[in-house]
Each structure stands twice: as C-alpha cells, then as structure tokens.
Amino acid sequence: MRIHFTLNEVRTEIEVSPDATLLTVLRDQLGLYGVKHGCETGECGACTVLLDGVPVNTCVMLAPQVDGREVTTIEALGEHPDLGWRPSAGLDPIQQAFVETGAIQCGYCTPAMILVARALLAREPNPSEEQVREAFSGVLCRCTGYLKPVQAVLRAAAVLRGEVVEPIDGPIPAPSGLFPAQGDEPREEDVMPGGLEVLTRTSVMPRIIVASQAKPRRVVGRPEVKVDALKLAQGKPAFTADIEMRGMLVAKVLHSPLAHACIKSIDCSKARALPGVAAVLTWEDIPRVVYSTAGQSDPIPGPLDSFSLDKKVRFVGDRVAFIAAETESIAEQALGLIEVEYEPLSTVLDLERAMAEGAPQIHDEPEYMDFAESDPKRNLAAQIRIDIGDVEVGFAEADVIIEGTYQVPKVQPAHIEPHVVVTYWDEDDRLVIRTSTQVPFHVRRQLAPVLGLAPKRIRVIKPRIGGGFGGKQEVLIEDVAAHLTIATSRPVRFEYTRAEEFFAARSRHPMHIRIKTGVKRDGTITANEMYALSDTGAYGCHALTVAGNTGHKAMALYVGDGPYREAPNIRFYADIVYTNTPPCGAYRGYGVPQGFWAVERHMEVITRQLGLDPLAFRLQNALRVGEIHPFSAAWSEGREPRPETINTCGLEDCVRQGAAAIGWADKYGDPEWHQVPGVPHLRRGIGVAMVMQGTAIAYLDMGSASIKINDDGSFNLLVGATDLGTGSDTVLAQQAAEVLGVPLEDIVIYSSDTDFTPFDKGAYASSTTYISGAAVVQAAQEVAERIRIRAARMLGEEGVVPISPEDIQLMDRCAWEPSGRSVTLAEVALNALHHEDQEQIMGVASYVSPVAPPPFAAQFAEVIVDVETGQVRVQKLVMAVDSGVIVNPLTASGQIEGGMTQALGYAVCEEMSYDNSGRPREVDFRDYHIFAAQEMPELQTIFIETVEPSHPFGVKAVAEIPMDGVAPAVGNAVMDACGANVVEAPVTPERVWRALKDRMDLA
C-alpha cells in the first residue's frame, strides 16, 4: 500500500507492505540507519523517532500508521562541524552536549536519547532532573547508568536558554583531605536549577585523587571527547547491520522446543519449496566439526563440545536448522514449514542434580574433546582444585569457624544491540564476516575449520558495537550466516531477536557457593575455603575460566593478617556442570561478581557475629602492596602459573574516601539514622563491599598496534583491540597522542579488521587500556624515535651545532630542540614522505604483560527496606576505585556508572529462570527488568589514582570491577537495615521477607 508522510521535513510517498513496521521501512527501505533495532516489543526504545513531535517506538508501529503524519529521525539533526568548503551548521546543541559530557558510550541508544531530549526541551525548556529522567523512561541504556545523558540534557537546555555553562575541560579536583559527603545536602553551586531528588551536578567530572607521583600529561588524564562521539551522536551507519548489499538474504534459526532430545528426522521439503527461500540447512547438510564457541586464545581452555548443527538438542533454544530467505517474513514462514520428529530424552535442569547418579548424560558425542578435568559422563565440564597453604591447619588455629551458603542467578548481558552478523564472498572469493564481536581474530581462527576454509580465506570486520559486556566474546552466530553464504553464494544477514538473546545467547553462570572461614577473636582470618558449583548450561564455553576467576579474584582479597598474611591458607574448589539450560559464557566481571557476592556477604556475617568493625576487619585481612597475589602461583586458566607481586593497591584510600562520601561514620551504628521518621515500617541501612579484579591475563593476552605518519603530521593508528562502546579507541589514541606530542584529533584510530589491523586478542579481561595501550605506547615510541632522528637532522642542517635526536622533544605538533627551535610534524612528514631519504615513518609493536595488576575498590550502598513486605529501594551507590592512572576521566567514570547500574540489577532484580520443561520465564525486557533512568539511585564515583609501574602511564583496569561489589554491598545494607541475611541474589522482596521471617522464627 502507498503511504504519504513528512520525513525529516520532506514530503515522502512510498509503497510499503501493510504489515511492515515503521522500523523496517525506515531502515531497509529508506536507509535511515540512525533508527536502531533493539527489541520487537517496544521496551528498549532504540528505535525511537519523533512522530508529530513526540517520541514513539517504531518496532511496534506499523508503517501505515504514519500516513499523513510527520516523522523525525536523528538524521534530521545536526551535521559534522567541518565539511570542507561547504559551511556547516554543526551539531545540534543536544548532540553537542552528549558529545561533550561523555554521555555516549556504545552510542546505540544515543539517537533515541537525543530525539527524546529534543521532544522534552520543546515542551519544557527548563526541565528538572526528574523530568529529564522521566523523559528517558522509554529508552533503555545498558552502558551509561544514565547519569551523563541526564547531565547532557540539562547542559543542552542551559545552552538553548542562552546560559553560559561550565567548561568540562576544567581542572581536576585534588583535595588534600577527604572528600565531603555529597548528596545529602548538596552545595548550591553543584545543583542545576529545578533539580529534584537525585541531584545532578553541573560538573560532569568525577572526583579524583591524583597520584602524587603521576607525571603531568597533556592528553593522558584529560576528559577528551570520544573519538567516535560525533558519528554516534549523528546516528551514522556505523554498526554491523547498517549496511545495504544487493541481494542480501535474511537468515533465521529454527530453535529446539525441547530441552533434551534426539532429532529422529527433519523434513525440510516444504520449507525449501516456499518461494523466496534460498537455503535450508540441517545437521545433514554441513560438515560435522566439533569446536568451542568461547572466544579465547589458542588453545581454548575448555572442552570442545559444540557443532554448528547437531542431531541432538540440549536446551530449549538449541539450533535445529538454518534458513536463508529473501525477506524476514518468508524466513519466518519457512521456519513453520520444517517438520522435525524428536525423540525426547530425560533432562537435568538443576545444577545440584547434574552429577547425581542416573542423571542423563548431556554430551555423549564421540567427537567431544576434554580439557583438563572435564568428564562428560558425569556432566562435568570442568573442575578446579586449588590449595594454597593448608586450610585445615588454619581452621585448627581459628577461634571461630563460620560457614555459609550463597547463591547467584543466571543473568543476561542485555546489550541493546543484539548479536548481528553480515557475511558475503568478496571479489577475491574470500569470505567476509562483518560482525558485532569483541573477538574478531578469535572469530577468524575458530570458525575456519568449522567452515572448511583456511583462516587466510576469511576476513572479519568489526564495525562499532552496540554493547557487548562479554556477551560478544563468543563465536555465537557468525557461523549461521557464513554457512548460508557458502550454501547460497549470496550475502546473508542474521540478527538475533530480543527473545533469542534470552534463550539462545550466553549469560552469567549461576552458582551455588559454600564458604568456610576460620577467624581469630581479633578479626584475623586464619583460613578461607570456597566450593563453587557452577552451571554452564548445555555447553562448556568459558566453564573453566569463569569459575577459575571466581576463586582467583574473590578468594584472593582476604589473605589474613600477621603470619597468615605471609602464608595464607586458602582453598578454592569448583565443579562446573552441564545442565539442559541455555549455555553460559562471558559477562562483565567474568566469575568475580559471583565470588564476591558470597565472600562479601560472608564477611558481613562474620563482622556481625564477632562484633567487628566492618571496614577495619576487611582492611585488616586484605591484600596489600608488596605481597604476592596468592593465586598467581597456584592457577592460571589451565596454563603454568607464575607468581605476581602487587605493586599498587589504593584500597585503604578507597575505603577512607568512599566512607567519607557516603557519610559512613554518621550512619553506621546510629540507631536514629536507621529510622525513617513517620514511617515505622521503613528502615535505612548502609553496607560496604571491598573488591578486586584483574587487568588482563599475564603471559597470555597480547595486543598490538601500528602507527604511521601522514603528510599533515597526523597519524593513523591501527589496532586490533575492540572498542565495544567502552571508549577504548579513545584512550588508546590518547596514549599515542601523548607520546607523539599531538592533540587527540591528530590521531585517526581504526579498529578492527583482521586484514588490516594487527592482532589483538580482543576486548575482555579488562585488558585493552593496559595491554593494547602498552602496545600503542611502544609503537608510538618507535614512531617518535624516527621523527626525532629526522627532525634532528632537519634542525641540524639549519644550525651550526649538530643536534642529538635524544634532545628532541615532541610537543604541540612540533619537534623541539633544546634551544627552542622546532620543525612541525607536518614538515617532518613531508620531508620523510617526499623530500629526502624518503621513508614511511611508522611503528609496530605488541605487548604481553608478565603481571595482571589488580584494580581495587570499595563499594558502598545505602538502602531503605520495607520490613513488612521486604521491598528494598537502593538510595545511593558510592564507588571509590583504584584503577591506576585515569587516562580519560569521562570515559572511566562512565564505565563505573554503567557498571554499577548493571550490578544494581544483579543486586535487586535481574535473574533468569526456567520452568520444569526448561522453558525460559524471561524472553523480553518486560519480564527481565533492567534499570531505567527514572528509577536510578544516586551514583557517585571516586578515583583513587595509583601509578602502576608495569604500564608506561601507570594504568590499571576499570571496566569490570564496578560489577563486583554492588550486589553484596546492597545485601549488607539490607542486613544493616533490618537484620535480614539474604543469601541468594537478587535481593527480591520475597527473599528479604523470608529472611526476616526466618530471623523472627529463630528469635
């Protein structure tokens, strides 16, 4: 049918299918890729447009509904400020504010947020913070924690009202003492006019205690604008699916309706006969190659137990057949025409029963390849046994032994951009895989045998990624599209629906954890023992390494004091079992949040049982500078462990500053503060958790970079590192700019393409800023050296005295000799490329670290508990973090805010569950609730800088540690509020109520 409407102020008339959504028409027919697909039920809002000036979701709107109306997309707003000879109108003030404030991380929801802001400011030019948050209520963001987007809107509103706004690139505050508590009584100068409840400050810079030994820098340490911010603010076609290809087919997967079954027969004849179907593939049509979908370095530290398609299905959602068709609706229709006869098998859904005698064997395929202790006959995907010291001796020396059992749920990364891939043969008959992945080089290596191609015949391109959080550290769907391209010789696009993300993607491993701790009356821990039973689901991807990390980080923090500090007694055992549920995998924190839920809840129980001060007790036993990381000599992901010394640890300062910021001294232990005046059923509580993470994997993770100079003295920086929205491209470019003496804008960074960028293991293990950053610095130093040599020669030719290259300094786009004479880098580049002894000045370097320096943090939470119903409302989260030197305060604080927000979901609402047949309860964002802007507590971030000596600029990781402490801090705050000891996360109202009831029954 034909529809007429006004699109971005242009009268438009097009033919549409009556059942086409507006989203499909705008993207596929009109090429407006700023409108994003995030779900099919209108809950995420990534597909927002303005319809007659108000935001609506185009995934739940049929295209004919806009007939006669006015549609505005992000493409109508702003343009790049530099368009060559043509004058540019520049960015819209709202886009500009998003760019400046660091409100853009992955940028997938950014167009939606900007459009919403535009609609809000048209209605209300002077909005309160509450109004801004309410306006964002229809757009979910998984990256930012909403704080910076809210600040961006308030800032844009001020600009549009003609007010002068505070510059963001201001001085970094570095008080000599403690930061004052903030939030309870906001300072007048901190508060935006009209702000309500949670008060957003005009200053978007986080609080930083700058390390006294840190050298002053020009680019590193500054709140630089993200290198990809402009394109993301404009909704440019930067993501995997934002590509048009002639003849591209749409892929769909037929998923298993049963949790465990053999496929007796598949009849695809009707599906194949359907007009518009290009291919239907079953296990009978493709090679049977066993592999692991875990995107990890070679050799994969886990069992090989997966096939692209198999004759057995192992969970509801497992793959049965692949379809490629001309359109999505034909592909969906064809799915219904495939006739499958299953032979149902008995299932095991409960991890506690997985290894029981008589449990059905999930992996009985002969091709199964063990790794380490895996034993498929017992449904054991991996096993870990680590003994440090002698816990039995430690227990014998303890005054008290305290034991506890804790549980953590399966949760979803819930990146707003689903998994998506486009494959095609290029003109050289090489298979191109354009995919939203964190691990492009692993995709190439791991898929090659599966597809029957040599790695050199595969090129993997990683465009921008709309969030990953570990979920895309998996070679999850690339094979589907690739098999179909091989079968049809045509380009194929495959994109998960939101429901598929829940039932057929990866999630965090649920665990049942037992802890036993020996403590002396003075608070000294004498021995600590953990047993973790981890559920990997139907396949063993990341089974060993996630659980290994649970012990490696969470059980490493509290070593004990006195002689126990010298020789700690720690035991960590884990069994990782198969069940007939969707497989688990990597998710931000990678096993550590599970461990710290148990450890930190347990520490709280100990402090209360022994009457200890929670802060002092933890610090008394915590790992310190100069000590050996206790697990470093015991375990290393199935490789040879080597001892690592802790060179930097700012934990004590984190505790001091965090405690001051949340007002710990005035609240903890004060009965009056715990009461809510006039509301007897409410109680306040305050809680803490101390955590540590790692920075990369020592001796394994490798990053590399190449840099070359251009005619104008700018540089191309090529990295294989994968920016999944975190800002890693920006901080890598900042490090290069610092070494080369240029502003950030002179570094043109590109990541990543397996044909052009050097190898990088990918974005995981909190490694990019540190590992890839060190490689960038080394490559930049090589380039700088070549520049110095040439500049010395150029300057020497002009003067009398020869100049040594070592005396040349690179600064302000020039090479300076000591007397103050200089040549510009553009002159050096022209000299090198065109004039004299021509050469391409370039550098290539790679880096592997012998250490994995842990970041440390103190996480605080304040809650209000309804003691009659168990309902918990988190009021405030404060995180003080030692992440080494902060390269970019805006992107780093964005990581903390976004991480705390995801962790808040882990604390109070996120969990995935299954019925007795293995069918999922949660398949959309209605049931799987993630935090929205209007319900967020106050967030505060404090950086306590240390200078990590193993990195040229002293950096450590920041990305994963915010996932670790929020849930236990909230659990501990609930205990502080009302005594409820909730051992199972998340802390739901019913769990709190039951814990209170148990307590009363006990009393």
Added chain:
Amino acid sequence: MCPFEFFRPKTLAEALELLERGVPLAGGTALTPRRGEKPAVIDLRELGLDNLEIQASTILIGAGLNLQKMVDAVHILPVALREVCIREAGWNLRNMATLGGTIMSSDGRSPLLTVLLALGAKALIEPGGNTVPLVELLQQREGAGFHRLITTIQLMKPLTLVYEQISRTPADRPIVCAAVAHFFEDDAGDLFQVALGGFGSRPIRVEGAESILEHGRDIDAAVEACRKVYAKAGDAWASAEYRSHTAGVLVRRLLTELLS
C-alpha cells in the same frame, strides 16, 4: 502477495463493519508484535475516540486516548490514576498505547488495570452500545472472537483513590499491587472498591472486602478478605504465601491512609 490487510475507517460504522475481517488497532504496542497471527487490522485513529469528559459523578475517557494524554490531564484525572499510567509504560510507549488497547492487552501485573477496577470502570462496547463492567470485559476478552470495539471508558469519580505496589525496583511490574477507591455515594453511606493486582491474567476486585468496609469499616476483616483471595496466588514470580501476606499489608496501609 501479502495476505495481511490494513484498514483505516473514517467512521465508527465503517469500523464496525470491518470487525469481522480483522482486529482493532489502537496504539499498536501490543498488537504489532503479534500481527502475524491476524489477517487484518483496523486502525482506529480517525474515529475520534480520544475525548476526555468530566461529568458530575463520572469521568468519560475515549478508548483511543493515549496514556500520556491521561498523564497530562492534570487537575482532571485523579493523581493516582495518572501515576499508574506513568507506571504502566515509559514515555515512548505512553505516546502510543491507548486506554482501550491497554485494557484489551494487559495482564494481572498492570497497575492501570488494577486502578481502573477499583474505579468501577465500565466499557461502552460497539456494536450494540452496551455498557459492560470492566470485570466482565476482562473475562470476555480472553474468549475467542471478541469482534467488538470499546469506544469509551466510564469511571466513577472517586472521593479518594489510593494505590500502592511492591516490586523489585520502582519501575518494575508489581509483584503485588492494590488500589482502593472511596466514593461518596448517597444516604446509604460510603462506597469502597478494592482491587488487587500483580498476579495472573487480570487484576481482581475484592468484593468481600468492599462489603465489609461498607458495613462498618472493619479494616482487619477487609485485610483478611484480601489475604484470602490471594491465598493461592502463587507463580514463578512470588509464592502465594508472600502475595497473600503482602496484599494484606498493602490494603491495610491504603485503608489506614484513606480512612484517616
């Protein structure tokens, strides 16, 4: 050839004629994801069903009025009714979802449906021009072949309307919610209407509690009546024991607030 048809009638009569061929399309937020199951949709946009009218004792709301317009009806609609519209969906969806569509598609975890029940909502249904209590409509909608159209929702104007919910987070769907409306009736005395939600395919009215309140304002007994109706309200989200207990807590709080 696409078998799916899209109609946009200009009159109610045209729309009613088309009802045999397809289903009414209001905002589309619930229907669009399920359009594959339908042969045709009838877009109600041009029927002018977005009126909002206040009468002496009733409020008439066009079934096509979107939820954001209800939120914006400051000083017209009761605060608690506007607040549950905010709880029902984010801004984007509120700009799309209509009152009629929400009634036809929401389940027991809908704050808005719970409050509408407490307000004694009735739906004007075409063809036939019948007025059907919401309680009955929620039962009828689950049957096959509901080829009718809601044009208007009629609410009793409350003296006071209060709502409270328990949920995992402030914006999450309720695990348990309760609404109580207090109407000043006539010489016969006050009228209370109590609804519970957070469970099952639809919220429920607790007539036992209403009757108790009409006959003496015995809060304890009314609370007990509410606890009883949720005594078996267990599902994957909460146990019946918890729901029953919490329903009692919420209703007690609401009644205490209302009667104080």
